[in-house]
Amino acid sequence: MFSANQQESPPLYYNKITCKRLNDGELLFVCGDSRHLSAAFLHPFLYLSQAMCQNLGDLRVTGPLKDMNFSIPEGGGVRFIYQFTSEPPAVSFRATGEKDGIIDIVPRTGILFLNGSLDWETKAVHRLQVESLDEKGNTVKGPYTVTIYVEDINDNPPEFDQIKYTGVVRQNSRPGKPFMYIHATDRDDPTTPHAQLTYSILHHFPNPYKEMLFQINNVTGAISPSKMGSYYLDPQKQDTFTLVVTVRDMAGMTTNAFTSSADVVITVKESLWKAPPTIRIQENSTQVHPVNISQVHSNEPDVIYDIFEKEKLSRLPFSIDQNGVIYVTEPLDREKKDTYAFFVVTKDNTGELVDKPLHIHVIVEDINDNPPVCERALTVIEVQENEGAGSNIGTLIATDMDEENTLNSRLRFKIESQVPAVPTSNLFFIQQDTGILQLTSRSLNKRIASNYSLKVLVSDEVFQTICDVQVHVIDINDQIPIFEKSDYHNVTVAESLPVGTVILEIQATDGDEPGTGSSYIIYQMKEGDPNNTFIIETDSETNRGFVKVNKALDFEATPVYNLVINATNPEPLVLGVQYNSSSLTLFKVFVTNVDEPPVFHKTVYKGEVSEDIPVNTLVMTVEAYDPEGDTVRYSLKGDVRKWLRIDSTTGQIYTASTLDREQEEMYTVEVVASDPSGSSETLPLDVNDNPPLLAMDYPPFFCHPLSGGERALIQADDADEQWWYSTFTFSLADDMNTRNNWEISKVNATHAYLSPKHANFEEKVYNVPVIINDNGKPPLERKVNLEVNICKCSSEKSCFIEVQREHSWPTTGQAIGILFGVLLIIGSCYCFITLKKKKKQCM
Missing domain, CATH: 2.60.40.60 (Cadherins)
Structure with a gap:
C-alpha cells in the first residue's frame, strides 16, 4: 500500500487520495476531504479526483510499460485508460506526442487517462510516447509507443x-x-x-x-x-x-x-418518343436511294437507334441512322408487297432497351404500272342461233395487278373488229365497264356463219391490251329424239345373271347438229324400275343405248319388269317444241327362277365347351333357310373322330363321344344344309381346357423412391385356340396386405395396369398375388404370384442393381440344379478319398 501524500508534486492534490491494491491486483482509490485547499489551486485537480472516484470501475488493467494499442469509443468525457506499473529505480512517468489536451498520464501513479472527450471526426488515431523516469528525471525505460484508436459512434445525421x-x-x-x-x-x-x-x-x-x-x-x-x-x-x-x-x-x-x-x-x-403517322411511299420511285421518309426522337440522349423486324423478310428495305432518321433503301413494288410493319428501338451502350419499341407502319402507294391481262388467251363463247337481241351471251374477263378499286385498275372494253362481218359488222356489243357481251339483233344463222372472231381492246388509263374472243353459233335444239322401235318386246333372263350384263341394245336418232348438246341422247327408265335394277349407257358417237343389269335380280321378289324408256337431250328444247311418244319405247323383262342353295344365318358358328362335358351335351344350334322356301336338312361331314352328331331337322349339334383337345388341337367339321341341290358351311370348334397365364418377357419394376402415379402394364394369354379375341378378367387376391398396397385396373381384353397405392415401399422384390379368369364356358382361373421389383433406377429408367430377393423356396428347376451340384461335389470328394487310400497302400 502506498499513499498519495508521499508524492512530492503536486502534494495538495494527492494528500487526500490514497490507493490500495486489493487481492486481485486492482487499485482502490480512497477519496478524502480537500476543502482546506485553496479554490484556485483545487478546481482542476478536484475535478479529476471526483472523476477518478466516479470512474473507479474503469481502471481494471495494470501492467509494465511497453508498446500498447487501445480502442476507445469517441465521446464519453473523463475516463481511465490504463495504469503502467513502475519498476525501480523508476518513480514517475511522462507522456508526450499527440495528446491534444485530452490524453494525459499521472506521473507518480502511471495512470493513463482522458480528461475530455475523443472525437473520431476530428482525429481518428492518437500516437503517444510513454517513458518511466527516476528521481532525477532520467529515462529508465522507454519511450514506448502507445496508440489510441478512436472508435466511431453514430453521432452524425446524414x-x-x-x-x-x-x-x-x-x-x-x-x-x-x-x-x-x-x-x-x-x-x-x-x-x-x-x-x-x-x-x-x-x-x-x-x-x-x-x-x-x-x-x-x-x-x-x-x-x-x-x-x-x-x-x-x-x-x-x-x-x-x-x-x-x-x-x-x-x-x-x-x-x-x-x-x-x-x-x-x-x-x-411531353414525350418525344412517338411513332410517326402511317408512312406512305409511292411504288417504283425514281429517286436516288436511300430516301428519308420519317424521323423519331428518343427521350434520352446518346442512345443507339435500331430497327427490329416484325415480319421475317429476306431483306427489310428500311434503315435508321443514329439521329433517328428512317430511310427506305430501295424502290418498292406494291404488287409484290403493299404494306410493311417493323419496330424502331433505342438501346444504351450496354445493349439494354431505353424506350418502348415504336411500331412503324408503311403503306406502298400504287401507281399505274401494270397493263390489263386477258384471263384466257382465247375466250370461247357458245350461243344458239335463235338468241334474241340484247341477250347476254358471255363475259370477257381481264385483270389488272394495280390496286383494286382505283383508277389504276379500272378497265374499259371495246370491240375493235368482228370477223366475218356478216350479215352485219356490228352483230355483237360489249359493255364498256363489265366486259359482258350481248347480241345487237336476232341475226345469227349457223348456215351463214358458224364462228365469229372478235378483237376486244381492254384499256386502263395508261395501258391497252387486245383480247381474243371466239363465238360459236350452235344449232338450236328443235328436234326431239325418235326411237327406231316403239316396242322392243321382251327378253327372258335368269335371276343369276351377273350385274353389268347387257340385256338389250336400243337406238334413237336426233336431227340436230351432231356432237352438240342438242343431239346427244340420254336414255332413262321412266316407269317400271323403282329400285334402279337396270341402267342404260349411251355411246356418245352413235347415240346407241345399252341396257345393263345394275343390281342383282331376284325372281322371288320381282319376276317381271314392264319398262318404259324415254330419250331426251341435255340441251333444253326451244320454245314450242316438246317431247312426245316418239321419244318413248316399251320393254318387258322376264326373270326366271334358279334353284339356290340354303343359306346359313351366320357365316361362322363359334362354340366353346369343356373337353370333359358328358356325351349327348348340346353344343350349339345352326340354322339355315332356303330362298325357295324348301325344307332344309342338316348333316355332318368330316367328323372323323365321331365326336359329334347333328339333328337333321333342327340343326342341333350334340357330343357323340368324349372330347379330347390333346388328341386334336383343331377339330373341324362341315355342317351341310341341303335342299335338293345341297350346300355346306364350316363349323370350327375348340375346347377350352387351358387356364390363362401371364405373358410377359420380364417382371415389372418401379423406381425407388416412388413419387406416386406409377403403373405397370401386365398381359395375359391362353393356350386354347379361339375363333374370337380372348377376354380376361384381372383381380387381386382377397387379403388385407395386398389390397392395402396394390390396385389393378383393366386396360382392354388382354391387358391391365398394376399400380402401387402409396409411395412408402422399400427397395426389394414384392410378390403380388394376381388372379386371372378367361371367358370360357365354364371359365378357368389361374392365380399368379407376380414378382414386382422396387429398385433404384439409372437415368434410362431401368434397374441398375440386382434387387435382393426375398427368402423363398427354390423352384423345381433350381432344386434340380442344386441337387446336381451337391451330387457332383460328393462324387469329387469320394474320388479324392479313394485315390488317397490307394496311394497309401502303394507306399
Whole structure:
C-alpha cells in the first residue's frame, strides 16, 4: 500500500487520495476531504479526483510499460485508460506526442487517462510516447509507443448535398429508367453502418393513384418512373410533382437511425418518343436511294437507334441512322408487297432497351404500272342461233395487278373488229365497264356463219391490251329424239345373271347438229324400275343405248319388269317444241327362277365347351333357310373322330363321344344344309381346357423412391385356340396386405395396369398375388404370384442393381440344379478319398 501524500508534486492534490491494491491486483482509490485547499489551486485537480472516484470501475488493467494499442469509443468525457506499473529505480512517468489536451498520464501513479472527450471526426488515431523516469528525471525505460484508436459512434445525421432538387421526366419513359439522382453524405465512419445510407420516398404530392408514379433506388438515390408512372404520366393532366425523399443511416435497419429529408420537384414534359403517322411511299420511285421518309426522337440522349423486324423478310428495305432518321433503301413494288410493319428501338451502350419499341407502319402507294391481262388467251363463247337481241351471251374477263378499286385498275372494253362481218359488222356489243357481251339483233344463222372472231381492246388509263374472243353459233335444239322401235318386246333372263350384263341394245336418232348438246341422247327408265335394277349407257358417237343389269335380280321378289324408256337431250328444247311418244319405247323383262342353295344365318358358328362335358351335351344350334322356301336338312361331314352328331331337322349339334383337345388341337367339321341341290358351311370348334397365364418377357419394376402415379402394364394369354379375341378378367387376391398396397385396373381384353397405392415401399422384390379368369364356358382361373421389383433406377429408367430377393423356396428347376451340384461335389470328394487310400497302400 502506498499513499498519495508521499508524492512530492503536486502534494495538495494527492494528500487526500490514497490507493490500495486489493487481492486481485486492482487499485482502490480512497477519496478524502480537500476543502482546506485553496479554490484556485483545487478546481482542476478536484475535478479529476471526483472523476477518478466516479470512474473507479474503469481502471481494471495494470501492467509494465511497453508498446500498447487501445480502442476507445469517441465521446464519453473523463475516463481511465490504463495504469503502467513502475519498476525501480523508476518513480514517475511522462507522456508526450499527440495528446491534444485530452490524453494525459499521472506521473507518480502511471495512470493513463482522458480528461475530455475523443472525437473520431476530428482525429481518428492518437500516437503517444510513454517513458518511466527516476528521481532525477532520467529515462529508465522507454519511450514506448502507445496508440489510441478512436472508435466511431453514430453521432452524425446524414445530410443531402442540396436543399432542394429539381428534375425533368418525359411522358411514357421506360419504367425503372433513372432520370435524376439525389445524394446525401454522413460524417460517420464509412466502413460502419453508421454511414450506410438508405433512400426512400416519404410523400408524393399530388398522388392521384393507388400506387406512386415514381420510385427511388434505396442505395443509389436514382429516381425513375414506376410501372404505373410510365403508363399514366401526362403533362396535360399534371405537369409538376413534389416528392419528399428521406435518407436514413444505419442502413435503415434500426429505429434509432438518424433521418433527413429533402424536396424533389419533378416536371413532366411531353414525350418525344412517338411513332410517326402511317408512312406512305409511292411504288417504283425514281429517286436516288436511300430516301428519308420519317424521323423519331428518343427521350434520352446518346442512345443507339435500331430497327427490329416484325415480319421475317429476306431483306427489310428500311434503315435508321443514329439521329433517328428512317430511310427506305430501295424502290418498292406494291404488287409484290403493299404494306410493311417493323419496330424502331433505342438501346444504351450496354445493349439494354431505353424506350418502348415504336411500331412503324408503311403503306406502298400504287401507281399505274401494270397493263390489263386477258384471263384466257382465247375466250370461247357458245350461243344458239335463235338468241334474241340484247341477250347476254358471255363475259370477257381481264385483270389488272394495280390496286383494286382505283383508277389504276379500272378497265374499259371495246370491240375493235368482228370477223366475218356478216350479215352485219356490228352483230355483237360489249359493255364498256363489265366486259359482258350481248347480241345487237336476232341475226345469227349457223348456215351463214358458224364462228365469229372478235378483237376486244381492254384499256386502263395508261395501258391497252387486245383480247381474243371466239363465238360459236350452235344449232338450236328443235328436234326431239325418235326411237327406231316403239316396242322392243321382251327378253327372258335368269335371276343369276351377273350385274353389268347387257340385256338389250336400243337406238334413237336426233336431227340436230351432231356432237352438240342438242343431239346427244340420254336414255332413262321412266316407269317400271323403282329400285334402279337396270341402267342404260349411251355411246356418245352413235347415240346407241345399252341396257345393263345394275343390281342383282331376284325372281322371288320381282319376276317381271314392264319398262318404259324415254330419250331426251341435255340441251333444253326451244320454245314450242316438246317431247312426245316418239321419244318413248316399251320393254318387258322376264326373270326366271334358279334353284339356290340354303343359306346359313351366320357365316361362322363359334362354340366353346369343356373337353370333359358328358356325351349327348348340346353344343350349339345352326340354322339355315332356303330362298325357295324348301325344307332344309342338316348333316355332318368330316367328323372323323365321331365326336359329334347333328339333328337333321333342327340343326342341333350334340357330343357323340368324349372330347379330347390333346388328341386334336383343331377339330373341324362341315355342317351341310341341303335342299335338293345341297350346300355346306364350316363349323370350327375348340375346347377350352387351358387356364390363362401371364405373358410377359420380364417382371415389372418401379423406381425407388416412388413419387406416386406409377403403373405397370401386365398381359395375359391362353393356350386354347379361339375363333374370337380372348377376354380376361384381372383381380387381386382377397387379403388385407395386398389390397392395402396394390390396385389393378383393366386396360382392354388382354391387358391391365398394376399400380402401387402409396409411395412408402422399400427397395426389394414384392410378390403380388394376381388372379386371372378367361371367358370360357365354364371359365378357368389361374392365380399368379407376380414378382414386382422396387429398385433404384439409372437415368434410362431401368434397374441398375440386382434387387435382393426375398427368402423363398427354390423352384423345381433350381432344386434340380442344386441337387446336381451337391451330387457332383460328393462324387469329387469320394474320388479324392479313394485315390488317397490307394496311394497309401502303394507306399
